Amino acid sequence: MRWIACELHTHTQHSDGVQTLEELAAGAVELGFDAIALTDHNTMSGLAGKDSIASQYGLLILPGMEWTTFYGHMVTLGLSEYADWRSADPSQIADGIQAVHRLGGIAGLAHPFRIGSPACTGCYWEYELKDWSVVDYIEVWSGTFASIRTNNRRAFALWTDKLNEGFRISATSGRDWHAQMKTEEPLSVTYLGIPDGEQPTEELLVDSLREGRATVTVGPLLNLAIFADGHKFELGSVVSSPLQAEDQRELQASVTIDFTVRSGLWFLSDQTIKLILCSDQGQELDIEVTWSKNNANEPVCLSGLLLSPGPRKWLRAELWGIVQGAHAIIAFTNPVYFD
Structure with a gap:
């Protein structure tokens, strides 16, 4: 799997940003991103000239738009054309999501628990969703130093609750990037996996x-795979029922922590980091990993991690440690699913 460093929530002067698309692209490359999504509020006009700018900076620019309403913000990505947000009804947002799907796009809840009116009208998600299966992803980390923010912790818990209910919804981060301003706060990255070659x-x-081939971090790239009966299952894939049945061979997990990504663009103090594998059954494994910037030239690979053969709906990896003096999640993967 090849991992592409992405920033999936940005704005330009075409909505409430104070940067041009070219300034945004230049800033993204400087921060080590391979791709960005332009998600201006209720308009796609800022995408004019994107192919030329993308070529100039060697950066992929995904077409997107943030539906910005009184009842919530929804980021849409990959649309073939403009999807009209104006008919969004508080009780029928699923219709709007399906319209996005018909145009080849995907839709995700943006910062669903950010404070709403009067501080940020519509930022708090109030749409009624009768069927969560229409949702493609939830932006569980929003802003800088996202993992310590209370609203993001609530979003992360919402995502976990929906996974526990059996929905297969991806999770992302998004800076909600409006201006080329320097910050000392950690920046999160969503890595999207594409096939090797x-x-x-x-x-x-x-x-x-x-499809859920995504992993999120403020530093090292965290990856998880499951091995069952000679088969390998990567993020977003599904382990079928016969392979996780109690009378079958044991499940094994493999975890890779790549400290070499975006070298020099993030910082963690030397420490013992905790790797956790968790599922709808709770915490399944807890392993300590020593991190030192002096020996971070190669990824850490942990293979043959035994898992109980009992039934579960999903499994993900989390990396916990000290980030700028706070105990927080450093990185987490999207799940491997189980039938």
Whole structure:
């Protein structure tokens, strides 16, 4: 799997940003991103000239738009054309999501628990969703130093609750990037996985997010795979029932922590980091990993991690440690699912 560093929530002068698309692209490349999504509020006009700018900076620019309403914000990505947000009804947002799907796009809840009116009208998600299966992803980390924010913790818990209920919804981060301002706060990155040997395209990245091939971090890239009966299952894939039955061979997990990504663009103090594998059954494994910037030239690979053969709906990896003096999640993967 090849991992593409993405920033999936940005704005330009075409909505409430104070940057041009070219300034945004230049800033993204400087921060080590391979791709960005332009998600201006209720308009796609800022995408004019994107192919030329993308070529100039060697950066993929995904077409998107943030539906910005009184009842919530919804980020849409990969649309073939403008999807009209104005008819969105508080009790029928699923109709709007399906319209996005018909145009080849995907839709995700943006910062669903950010404070709403009067501080940020419509930022708090109030739409009624009768069927969560129509939702493609939830932006569980929003802003800078996202993992310590209370509203993001609530979004992360919402995502976990929906996974526990059996829905297969991806999770992402998004800076909600409006201006080229320097910050000392950690920046989160959503890595999207594409098949080895493939060149990244807008369509491949949208498909990767749709299928859950995503992992989120403020530093090292965390990856998880499950091995069952000779088969390998990567993020977003599904382990079938016979392979996880109690009378079958044991399940094994493999975890990779790549500290070499975006070298020099993030910082963690030397420490013992905790790797956790968790599922709808709770915490399943807890392993300590020593991190030192002096020996971070190669990924850490942990293979043959035994899992109980009992039934579960999903399994993900989380990396916990100290980030700028706070105990927080450093990275997390999207799940491997189980039938």
